Amino acid sequence: MSQKIKDNSEGWQSGMARSITFIVTKDCQLACKYCYLVGKNTKERMDWKIAKEAIDYILDREREFPEESVAWEFIGGEPFLEIELIDKICDYLKKEMYRRDHHWFNSYRFSFSTNGINYHEDKVQNFIKKNYNHLSIGITIDGTELKHDLNRVYKHSEKGSYKDVVKNIPLWLKQFPGAATKVTISSTDIPYIKDSVLHLYNLGIKEVNINCVFEDVWEENDDVDFENQLIELADNIIDNGYYKEYACSFFSEFIGKPMDKELDNQNWCGAGKMLSIDAAGNFYPCTRFAQYSLRDKPAWIIGNVRDGIDQNKLRPFLTLDRTTQSSDECxxxxxxxxxxxxxxxxxxxxxxxxxxxxxxxxCKMHKARVRANNYYWNKLYRKLEMEGMKEEYERQKTKVKESIC
Amino acid sequence: MLTHLIILLDDTSPSYCHYDVTLKERRLIGLDDLKSGILFAMKENLNIQFVYPSYELPEEYVEAIESIDHTKIKPDSQSDEADVLILSDWKEVITDIAYNSTCIIRASRTELLDNRKQLKALMSKISRLNIAITDVDIFSDNDIDSYKNLLSCIADDVYAIIKTGKSLQVNLLTDLMMLDEMNNCNAGVNNITLAPNGRFYLCPAFYYNNSQDEVGDLRTGLKIKNQQLLRLDHAPICRNCDAFQCKRCIWLNGKLTLDRNTPSHQQCVIAHLERNSSCDLLEKLNRNGVKINNTHKIIKKQELDPFNIVNRWK
Incomplete structure (x- = not known):
C-alpha cells in the first residue's frame, strides 16, 4: 500500500463513527455472574465465509453507510478466542477499504472489549503490533481481587479470574497508556465499589467507566449502601487529590437535573445506528438484540448477509426519543x-x-448516585475555592465519558 | 377511550380488513360468551359490531343479538339487514345491493385494476365503499407508479359518479377531504375484539395470526399492556403526519417493523399516494364546479414517507 496510513488520532471521527460489530464467538472462558449474555455456547463461532460476506455487503454499499469513520468492533463471548479469524477479517478489511478507495480507509478503528486473560499470548500480541495505530482495546477488570472474583469466575471451576487478568494490566497500560476500563456493578458488588475504584487507580488505570447493571437485580437498601459507597469514594478521590489526574464516570457535573421534554428528547443509546453480525450471518441493531443476549424475547433480526438489511425493522430504532418511551414519572x-x-x-x-x-x-440506584454526585461536586468545589484552584481546575478537568454498554 | 366492541360470531366470519381468516372450521361463539360479551359492552358503554359468518345463526343467538342496539357486518351471502356488507366475489358485487349500503371489498392492487369495471358498477350503486388492500406487505417502491395509476383510475370513476349528482364515499380517496385530524383504526384504543374463544384481542388480525396474543377474557376483563403505545401520541412517525385517512394498522406495523407504534415504509407510501390522489380528485371536483364540503385544503407532497423527515419534527 503506497498510501500513508494516518496515525491514531488523524482522520478518526469518534463522534461520527459507525459501529459495526462482529460477534465472532459466543464462547468465553468466564461465566461472569452478572453477564447479560444468557445464551453463551461453544458452537456459534463465526466462520470466514460469513465474515467475508458481511464485509462485502457493507463495503459494497458505501452510500448506505455514510458516517465519516467506522469502528470495527469484535465481541464475544471473548473475542480474542478467535484471534486468527479476527486477524484475517482485519487484513481483508484493510485491503478492501484500500482497493475500493472507500471513505473509511484511514478513518477506522478495530475495537475490542476483552476479559484480558489471553492478552499476553503471541497471537494477540502480534495482532496488536500489526494494527497498533488503529486499535482500541478495553480490558475489563472489576477492581480488587475480592470484588473481581466475586463475579468474574471461570465457567467450569468457578475460580476467580483476577490473577490471570491483573498480570496483563502493565503490558496493556504500556501499550495503551490512556486506556480505560469498564466496571459493572451488581447488587453483590456494592460493598466493594470504593476499594475497587481506588485499586484500579493504583494499578495505573486513570479512567474508570463504571455503571450499574440495567437488569432488575436490586435488593432493598441497595440504594442506601450504594450512596454510602459513593460518598466514601468521593471523600477519597477529593481528599487524596485523585481528581487531578483520574476519572470515574460515577461523578459527572451533567447528571441529576430535570430534562426538557422537547429540547432534551434524544434517545440515550445508539441501537439501530450500529450494526451487529453473528455467526449465522444475521444482522442486529445492536448485539444486545441477538438471541444469546435475551432472556424472554425473540431476537430482533433486521436482516442477514444474503438478503441485506430490512429497513422496516430499523424504523422503530431510528424514531426513538426519550419521552415516547418514558413514563410520566421519568x-x-x-x-x-x-x-x-x-x-x-x-x-x-x-x-x-x-x-x-x-x-x-x-431508578433508585440513579437517584442514589445523584445524591452522592451532588455531594462530590459540592465538596470538591468548596475545596478548590478554599485553595484558590477552582478556575485552574475548570480549565483542566478530566473529561469522562458516560459509558453504559 | 374504548367506544366499540367487535364480536366475531364465528371463526369463519369473513375478514373486513387487511388480515386473512386463517381458520377454516366453523366455530360459533358460545352462547354464554355472546351474552357475556353483550353484557360487557352494555356495562362499558360500548357500541357492538357483530361480524357474521356465512350461514344462518341459531334462533337463540339472533335473540341475544337483537337484545342490544348494534351494527351488523355481514358477508354478501347473508346480506339481509346488513349495515355493512363484505363482498367476496367480483361477479356478484353488482346485484341486489341497496343504494345506502356501506360495502367493504378486500382485494390486492392487481385485482382492483383487473376488476375496474365491476368496481365502478358497484360504486354507482352504493353510498360508501371501504377498500382494504390485502397486499400492503409486499408493496415496494417499484409499485409506486402502478398504485398511483390504480388510484387515478378509481378517482376517475368516483369523479364520474359524483358528477352525476350522486353522493359517494370511497375511503382511500374521499375520507381525507372530510378529515382535519387522524382517523385511524385505533384498535386497542377505541375498539376491541371479542373472538369466538371468549377472549379479547386488539383486533381480529391478532386472533387469526396468533390466538395466544390475547388481551384478556370475559371472566377477568381487559388487560391491555402498553396501551399507550397504541395511541397516536406515542407513534413518532404518525403523530405529525397529515395522511389522516391512513388506517395506521398496528397489526401490520408489528408484522413489518416489529413494533406496533411504528408504520412500515409501505404503509406510509401507500397512505401518501392516496393522500395525493385525494388532492387531485378534490381539485378536479372543484375545478368542475362540484361542491364538496371538504374541511381543509389538501396540499400535495413529494415526500411519500414521513420517516425520512421525522428528525425535523423532533
Missing part, C-alpha cells in the same frame, strides 16, 4: 439527566414486543 423526574437505559434491556423487560417501554429497574 419525564417529570427532577433528577432525570444521566439516567441511562439500554434499549436491549428495555426490549427484554418490556410487557409487549416493543423497544418503547423504558425499564426503570435502575
Amino acid at each position: 419525564i417529570n423526574c427532577e433528577v432525570a439527566s444521566g439516567c441511562a437505559w439500554c434499549q436491549g434491556e428495555n426490549y427484554d423487560a418490556a410487557d409487549t414486543h416493543t423497544i418503547y417501554q423504558r425499564s426503570t429497574a435502575i
Whole structure:
C-alpha cells in the first residue's frame, strides 16, 4: 500500500463513527455472574465465509453507510478466542477499504472489549503490533481481587479470574497508556465499589467507566449502601487529590437535573445506528438484540448477509426519543439527566414486543448516585475555592465519558 | 377511550380488513360468551359490531343479538339487514345491493385494476365503499407508479359518479377531504375484539395470526399492556403526519417493523399516494364546479414517507 496510513488520532471521527460489530464467538472462558449474555455456547463461532460476506455487503454499499469513520468492533463471548479469524477479517478489511478507495480507509478503528486473560499470548500480541495505530482495546477488570472474583469466575471451576487478568494490566497500560476500563456493578458488588475504584487507580488505570447493571437485580437498601459507597469514594478521590489526574464516570457535573421534554428528547443509546453480525450471518441493531443476549424475547433480526438489511425493522430504532418511551414519572423526574437505559434491556423487560417501554429497574440506584454526585461536586468545589484552584481546575478537568454498554 | 366492541360470531366470519381468516372450521361463539360479551359492552358503554359468518345463526343467538342496539357486518351471502356488507366475489358485487349500503371489498392492487369495471358498477350503486388492500406487505417502491395509476383510475370513476349528482364515499380517496385530524383504526384504543374463544384481542388480525396474543377474557376483563403505545401520541412517525385517512394498522406495523407504534415504509407510501390522489380528485371536483364540503385544503407532497423527515419534527 503506497498510501500513508494516518496515525491514531488523524482522520478518526469518534463522534461520527459507525459501529459495526462482529460477534465472532459466543464462547468465553468466564461465566461472569452478572453477564447479560444468557445464551453463551461453544458452537456459534463465526466462520470466514460469513465474515467475508458481511464485509462485502457493507463495503459494497458505501452510500448506505455514510458516517465519516467506522469502528470495527469484535465481541464475544471473548473475542480474542478467535484471534486468527479476527486477524484475517482485519487484513481483508484493510485491503478492501484500500482497493475500493472507500471513505473509511484511514478513518477506522478495530475495537475490542476483552476479559484480558489471553492478552499476553503471541497471537494477540502480534495482532496488536500489526494494527497498533488503529486499535482500541478495553480490558475489563472489576477492581480488587475480592470484588473481581466475586463475579468474574471461570465457567467450569468457578475460580476467580483476577490473577490471570491483573498480570496483563502493565503490558496493556504500556501499550495503551490512556486506556480505560469498564466496571459493572451488581447488587453483590456494592460493598466493594470504593476499594475497587481506588485499586484500579493504583494499578495505573486513570479512567474508570463504571455503571450499574440495567437488569432488575436490586435488593432493598441497595440504594442506601450504594450512596454510602459513593460518598466514601468521593471523600477519597477529593481528599487524596485523585481528581487531578483520574476519572470515574460515577461523578459527572451533567447528571441529576430535570430534562426538557422537547429540547432534551434524544434517545440515550445508539441501537439501530450500529450494526451487529453473528455467526449465522444475521444482522442486529445492536448485539444486545441477538438471541444469546435475551432472556424472554425473540431476537430482533433486521436482516442477514444474503438478503441485506430490512429497513422496516430499523424504523422503530431510528424514531426513538426519550419521552415516547418514558413514563410520566421519568419525564417529570427532577433528577432525570444521566439516567441511562439500554434499549436491549428495555426490549427484554418490556410487557409487549416493543423497544418503547423504558425499564426503570435502575431508578433508585440513579437517584442514589445523584445524591452522592451532588455531594462530590459540592465538596470538591468548596475545596478548590478554599485553595484558590477552582478556575485552574475548570480549565483542566478530566473529561469522562458516560459509558453504559 | 374504548367506544366499540367487535364480536366475531364465528371463526369463519369473513375478514373486513387487511388480515386473512386463517381458520377454516366453523366455530360459533358460545352462547354464554355472546351474552357475556353483550353484557360487557352494555356495562362499558360500548357500541357492538357483530361480524357474521356465512350461514344462518341459531334462533337463540339472533335473540341475544337483537337484545342490544348494534351494527351488523355481514358477508354478501347473508346480506339481509346488513349495515355493512363484505363482498367476496367480483361477479356478484353488482346485484341486489341497496343504494345506502356501506360495502367493504378486500382485494390486492392487481385485482382492483383487473376488476375496474365491476368496481365502478358497484360504486354507482352504493353510498360508501371501504377498500382494504390485502397486499400492503409486499408493496415496494417499484409499485409506486402502478398504485398511483390504480388510484387515478378509481378517482376517475368516483369523479364520474359524483358528477352525476350522486353522493359517494370511497375511503382511500374521499375520507381525507372530510378529515382535519387522524382517523385511524385505533384498535386497542377505541375498539376491541371479542373472538369466538371468549377472549379479547386488539383486533381480529391478532386472533387469526396468533390466538395466544390475547388481551384478556370475559371472566377477568381487559388487560391491555402498553396501551399507550397504541395511541397516536406515542407513534413518532404518525403523530405529525397529515395522511389522516391512513388506517395506521398496528397489526401490520408489528408484522413489518416489529413494533406496533411504528408504520412500515409501505404503509406510509401507500397512505401518501392516496393522500395525493385525494388532492387531485378534490381539485378536479372543484375545478368542475362540484361542491364538496371538504374541511381543509389538501396540499400535495413529494415526500411519500414521513420517516425520512421525522428528525425535523423532533
